[in-house]
Amino acid sequence: MSTEIDDLIDELRSEAAMDRPSVETPDVGIIMGSDSDLDTMAGAYEALSELGLDEDTGEGAESRFSYESYVVSAHRTPDLMYAYAETARERGLSVIIAGAGGKSADLPNMTASIAFPVPVIGVPVQEKSVDSVIGMPTGAPIVAVDAGKSFNAGLSAAQILAGDHEELADRLVDYHEELESEVGAVSRELHEQGIEVFREDP
Numbered sequence: 544m545s546t547e548i549d550d551l552i553d554e555l556r557s558e559a560a561m562d563r564p565s566v567e568t569p570d571v572g573i574i575m576g577s578d579s580d581l582d583t584m585a586g587a588y589e590a591l592s593e594l595g596l597d598e599d600t601g602e603g604a605e606s607r608f609s610y611e612s613y614v615v616s617a618h619r620t621p622d623l624m625y626a627y628a629e630t631a632r633e634r635g636l637s638v639i640i641a642g643a644g645g646k647s648a649d650l651p652n653m654t655a656s657i658a659f660p661v662p663v664i665g666v667p668v669q670e671k672s673v674d675s676v677i678g679m680p681t682g683a684p685i686v687a688v689d690a691g692k693s694f695n696a697g698l699s700a701a702q703i704l705a706g707d708h709e710e711l712a713d714r715l716v717d718y719h720e721e722l723e724s725e726v727g728a729v730s731r732e733l734h735e736q737g738i739e740v741f742r743e744d745p
């Protein structure tokens with residue numbers, strides 16, 4: 544195993560042993576099979592940022608709730624995947640968002656099996672990855688979004704956290720109201736301008 548992977552695994556294991564209070568640890572883990580997935584996975588980070596979560600890059604985060612990000616691959620770095628999933632709960636993660644592409648997108652489902660009972664939200668990076676992400680046997684659950692819908696994965700992660708944190712539930716309600724009023728404004732414009740004018744200058 545490479546030194547880089549060894550070091551990452553050691554860090555994860557020592558963080559797990561620290562037994563830090565939950566205010567000091569990231570709440571959401573965002574992992575992806577390759578950094579080439581970043582454009583697709585950016586939605587998860589956008590949704591979480593919009594809800595006020597900061598990224599914890601190892602130095603702690605200013606906000607009460609935070610997320611972290613790693614590249615982890617079931618196929619290329621199986622030991623790192625194992626260590627990440629196995630230590631997730633002890634490291635304080637409440638939910639993991641895992642994205643992977645290709646026809647053999649195993650990172651989300653393998654992570655879900657190992658990290659259980661920490662819930663995993665799978666993001667198939669491409670349409671062809673959907674079946675391998677969601678196809679889990681009974682007793683080995685994964686939650687998943689449609690191909691590329693990482694923004695929804697971020698919202699779902701926040702929904703899971705909101706069960707224990709009223710503050711986050713309120714932020715989700717505000718987000719939803721904003722979304723509704725945006726659609727309402729578009730609806731009024733379409734109605735009042737008519738289809739032809741609206742299409743020329745939406």
Ligand SMILES: Nc1c(C(=O)O)ncn1[C@@H]1O[C@H](COP(=O)(O)O)[C@@H](O)[C@H]1O
Pocket residue numbers: 575576577578579580615616617618619642643644645647648649650651668
């Ligand atoms: N599906 C997986 C896994 C895995 O499931 O373990 N590891 C990498 N990959 C995927 O391979 C694609 C190509 O990766 P590269 O661009 O690095 O060649 C990516 O979409 C990644 O998620």
